[in-house]
């Protein structure tokens with residue numbers, strides 16, 4: 001594929017104007033190694049410009065009504081819908097996501113989320129009364145939106161949609177590997193009546209721009225999605241400055257199959273969830289927990305499903321798994337699998353062999369079993385297409401095992417009795433639990449316990465992260 005010219009960018013967006021910069025970074029297609037895009041490498045000086053533009057724009061934008069914010073967000077939805085095909089193509093090109101995943105989980109979901117915030121902006125009162133007080137729900141100020149490479153558009157939508165609905169202004173810092181979708185998002189922003197400076201874009205190095213944004217005195221909220229390691233640094237700096245940091249970090253989520261679950265449904269669904277986006281999904285169910293008497297059956301079903309998944313060209317509609325995002329990510333995933341094998345794990349499907357005919361950063365859909373309890377492969381995030389199968393003795397043991405990780409982002413419970421599943425869900429120390437494959441709900445708060453983060457995204461609760469209260473007694 002020849003990259004469209006408008007994916008070759010050298011600009012930052014500050015105060016509504018694209019400004020050229022002399023240094024750029026290439027964007028690689030992880031399936032082919034081709035250079036498919038280019039982004040400006042913004043500097044600390046650009047952080048000052050962008051934050052100043054966001055502060056200036058905040059004066060008027062922060063005083064808009066919910067209806068006005070809603071109308072602008074609806075315009076953004078329309079502008080994004082108009083370029084849906086290009087957003088999908090860019091997601092395939094920069095992330096390596098298979099087309100069906102790029103359409104549904106990346107682009108359509110992102111647009112749906114912006115739309116949900118248009119509704120929240122319209123319907124959430126900015127003033128409420130309690131007793132002799134008027135409670136003013138006010139915008140928190142300038143929000144730095146720092147996003148990772150695994151779902152670049154979705155992550156952006158969750159942050160920017162909520163921030164704009166709350167009357168905040170924003171500075172976007174996309175991941176180095178995947179800036180194209182964020183450029184296209186900003187193109188859409190510029191087609192709307194959103195005032196100049198409400199959305200600013202600074203592509204470039206996280207280690208340069210991240211601290212400059214986090215530590216900038218005029219940034220009120222840092223909304224960060226990424227690794228727990230970097231999240232700690234963001235949280236530390238924000239804490240020092242007493243500013244809010246919303247941290248959406250890693251996960252190691254369990255899919256718990258109770259003894260009466262329909263394994264023919266639950267096991268393949270768990271494998272599919274673990275492998276979604278080539279396993280580069282923070283909320284992926286990467287652990288399959290089954291009663292010990294049904295362990296062999298679960299391993300057989302899981303490996304059968306993993307073997308049936310098609311790994312290949314992300315532009316092909318029959319592809320289930322594309323490449324991982326980078327060479328580095330591939331090596332890191334292979335090292336995690338090799339380590340588990342050295343410690344005695346058995347490969348039930350997949351493994352670390354290269355896939356003939358595929359030169360990109362591909363890894364096989366892998367299922368590991370016969371792992372010692374507490375082995376790092378069952379507790380640490382791998383962020384690749386790797387599922388581990390673990391046995392539990394009884395339901396108390398299942399809950400203890402599911403909670404035996406430092407993360408707590410997502411999870412699943414499967415049972416013939418949904419109420420019994422709900423009782424187990426209520427004991428899992430995690431931010432989201434799906435029972436029997438229930439659908440993702442973009443209005444439900446999303447975020448983590450423990451090392452999976454602080455705060456929530458999506459829905460009214462996500463919107464609240466970007467507001468401050470002033471209580472006026474009268």
Ligand code: NAD
Nearest residue numbers: 147148149174175206207210211226227230248249250282
């Ligand atoms: P990362 O932490 O390396 O980078 C995330 C973003 O932070 C990037 O834009 C990066 O440039 C920037 N950054 C780097 N150093 C920084 C610093 N010192 N200060 C501020 N920003 C800095 O993560 P990644 O490798 O891009 O993404 C993968 C990770 O993200 C995984 O661990 C995954 O679980 C996590 N993730 C979590 C969620 C969630 O909602 N909980 C969603 C997606 C991804």
